[in-house]
Every structure is written in structure tokens, then in C-alpha cells.
Amino acid sequence: MERKTKMRKKIVAFRPENVLKRSKEKADRYGFDFFGFTLFELVDRKEALKEIEDVFDEGVDIVVFTSLNGVKKSFGICEGKFELKAKLSDAAIEICAIGPVTGSELEKRGVRVDFMPEQYSAKGLMELMDKRGDAENKKIVFLRSAEGGRDILDFLRQKGAFVKDIQIYKVEIKDTEEEKGLFSEFVAYNPDYIIFTSSLTFKMFLGLARKFGMKENIFEVLEHAKIAAIGDLTAETICEEGMKVDLVAGKSTFEGVLKEIKSKTF
Missing domain, CATH: 3.40.50.10090 (Rossmann fold)
Structure with missing residues (x-):
């Protein structure tokens, strides 16, 4: 049969x-x-390189990567022009990755990940930062898409953090x-x-x-x-x-x- x-x-x-x-x-x-x-296509923002250089010159406490593309695009923009890996290796700077795919991409590039929210989203990061309770006066930088939501930025600012949102790339339909x-x-x-x-x-x-x-x-x-x-x-x-x-x-x-x-x- x-x-x-x-x-x-x-x-x-x-x-x-x-x-x-x-x-x-x-x-x-x-x-x-x-x-x-x-x-859609992911298009680099040329202005992002100068913004990254400036923010590290001013001093950073926490750098947040929200996606795999955010990591790849950040390193791509900086390649041969700015030593992003060296800056992120500073022991005084904490690195946050949203999601294991994002974290894995950072680790492949030799960048340690210090913390990751249990829920891989802006909401999860809000919960984690609320639990940590140490956002006040921290300089927090996001390296992400121009389409990223503002809720997490507003939340951290309400907690007393100084937040810089660097739009690494934009989305073109x-x-x-x-x-x-x-x-x-x-x-x-x-x-x-x-x-x-x-x-x-x-x-x-x-x-x-x-x-x-x-x-x-x-x-x-x-x-x-x-x-x-x-x-x-x-x-x-x-x-x-x-x-x-x-x-x-x-x-x-x-x-x-x-x-x-x-x-x-x-």
C-alpha cells in the first residue's frame, strides 16, 4: 500500500x-x-557617524542595541572611520542588547553584553530599568532604526536619564x-x-x-x-x-x- x-x-x-x-x-x-x-529597504543615515562620534566624546553610561540590523548598521557606518568596538569595550560603559539575536551579533564582534531584558521589547526594557532603579543621571544612548518607538525614551527621561536616540538607518518602503x-x-x-x-x-x-x-x-x-x-x-x-x-x-x-x-x- x-x-x-x-x-x-x-x-x-x-x-x-x-x-x-x-x-x-x-x-x-x-x-x-x-x-x-x-x-522595505534599510538605508544608512550618513549623519549618524558624526552623532556617534559626538555622543562618545560627551561620555556614555549605557549603550542600547535594539536589533540585529542596529548592530550591523552601526558597525558598518563606523568601519574605518571610528573605533566603535574599542569604545564599547570601555569597562565603564554597560551594553544592553534586546534579544538573543542582537546579543549574539554583538558577541561575534567581540563586544560583551552586560544585560538583556527578559521580554525582548521596549516594554521589557522598561520593566528591567524600573527594577534596576538606577536610570537617574545616566547617559543612555540608543543605536537603532529611525522607526523606533518613543515610549522607552520618554520612560527613561521621566526616570531622570539623559537619553540620546541615534537613528542609524531609516526604512524605505x-x-x-x-x-x-x-x-x-x-x-x-x-x-x-x-x-x-x-x-x-x-x-x-x-x-x-x-x-x-x-x-x-x-x-x-x-x-x-x-x-x-x-x-x-x-x-x-x-x-x-x-x-x-x-x-x-x-x-x-x-x-x-x-x-x-x-x-x-x-
Whole structure:
């Protein structure tokens, strides 16, 4: 008797170009079929180099990296022009990484990580800094995307910290005919699960669906599929559009959400 081959569940995620291949490999490792593409490009801010130089000249107590891209872009901007690794190696400066992927990238570059919030988000960092209770008069620098939220900055300033938010790169949406074609492929793919890795990703996805005149088709796919969100803020943003979120990842990493989907039966 011929044995039937079990169909692999289909997963979609919208990932930066530099991690798409790795995302597919991870999905494959967990037994999923993967389709994904990039909704935006990460563009360096040339002004960031001077801002980094100035802030270290003024003195820093804590440097916060919020993402893998924040680490890569910071070092890329400084390469051959400013010894960022040497500055971060100063024992008087504490390094905070949000999430193990961010921390791992820093450690690969020879930079120690002094602390990391249990919840890999701005909310998690707020809770950690509140628990530490030592933000007052600290000079805290964020090296991150121009799209980063302001809540964490306001929170730390209310605690008496001097906060500098250096926008290392900005996000430029990709809205060409090529992306429109990828949206059509997404509809035809008809996934079982859709992973939204951030609030920004979901907003851009929805904005492009409207721009391409594909909102109805996209919403049909979203209604059929199970939606997984990385982080509470992402889930809240999706729910604001009247959609149901089936899973909010406990650990806010792409692999973490794959693991949770694998372990659950919807």
C-alpha cells in the first residue's frame, strides 16, 4: 500500500533581505514550507557617524542595541572611520542588547553584553530599568532604526536619564511592480500561517495591499490563515484592524515563533 506524504504547513513572513535565506532554512528545519519577501529597504543615515562620534566624546553610561540590523548598521557606518568596538569595550560603559539575536551579533564582534531584558521589547526594557532603579543621571544612548518607538525614551527621561536616540538607518518602503507581483504570489500561495515580526511590518504590509488595490484579496488570505505576532505591540496593532491574532510569541525571535507554532495544534 502506498504511503501518503504528509503535506507541510505553509508559512509566510516578511523579512529583511539579509535574513531571508536564513529564515527559510529555519522554517525548513521545523518542517514548514516557507514563502517570504522584503517589504522595505534599510538605508544608512550618513549623519549618524558624526552623532556617534559626538555622543562618545560627551561620555556614555549605557549603550542600547535594539536589533540585529542596529548592530550591523552601526558597525558598518563606523568601519574605518571610528573605533566603535574599542569604545564599547570601555569597562565603564554597560551594553544592553534586546534579544538573543542582537546579543549574539554583538558577541561575534567581540563586544560583551552586560544585560538583556527578559521580554525582548521596549516594554521589557522598561520593566528591567524600573527594577534596576538606577536610570537617574545616566547617559543612555540608543543605536537603532529611525522607526523606533518613543515610549522607552520618554520612560527613561521621566526616570531622570539623559537619553540620546541615534537613528542609524531609516526604512524605505518597496512599492514597485515587482513587489505587486510578490503580493499576487502571496495570495496564490494561500498560507496556513502568517508571521508578523513587528508592528511596522504589519502597517507597511497593509499599506502596500491598499496601494496595490489588493486589500480584499489580502484580507481573504488573512481570514483563512492563522496569524502569529512577535511581541504584544505587534499583536495590538493587528487587532486594531479587526483581525484575530492566534499566537503571540513568548520569546520575540523568528525562531521562537516557529517553535511555538510547531508545538501547538490549532
